Amino acid sequence: MSTASKVLAELIDALRCLPGVGAKSAQRMAFHLLERDRDGGRRLAAALTAAMERIGHCRQCRTFSEEPVCALCAGAARDRHVLCVVESPSDLAAIEQATGYRGLYFVLLGRLSPLDGLGPDELGMDLLRRRLAEGEVQELIVATNPTVEGEATAHYLAQLARDAGVRATRLAHGVPLGGELEFIDRSTLAHAFGGRQALD
8 A cells, every 4th residue: 555654554564464464454453543542552562562572482381471481381280191282372272261171281383384394393392202201291182273284293293192101182073062964064074973982
């Protein structure tokens, strides 16, 4: 977009770094902040600056943290015998909000994807291997997404666990609660059918 203000153009361009924000959305956000909420814009700028400067990664689980070890890893109430591996901090947040899981986490910050340059080293697999070798973890819950890359990552993690003598489990996949079979996509239905379990 062409504007008379170079600073406005830079603001619009900067807002486009957000996921799902194109040129029009970025322009709408910039205009809103300038026209109606300059105080909000200043708060946003201050919060972004603070977050970019102070938030790093936990040295144990790799999630976002201001401290060297995050509150979850430092918490005494967590079950240290169970470790759940997720792809991203947002996956960790989803599990924390939706379940009663009380174990610890390991965040890969991605999934195996050679085309994107993401191999075991980029995902912190050496750190995970050392953690499993310590002997404290008894179960590794693999909670990667059911994509092609997620499944490849799950197989790699399962082998890592087996090599360390740790039991590996995988989140169940299939028909969603309240779903109707006729509306489920073919691959999800096939996966659910193949993973059927005995009724007690």
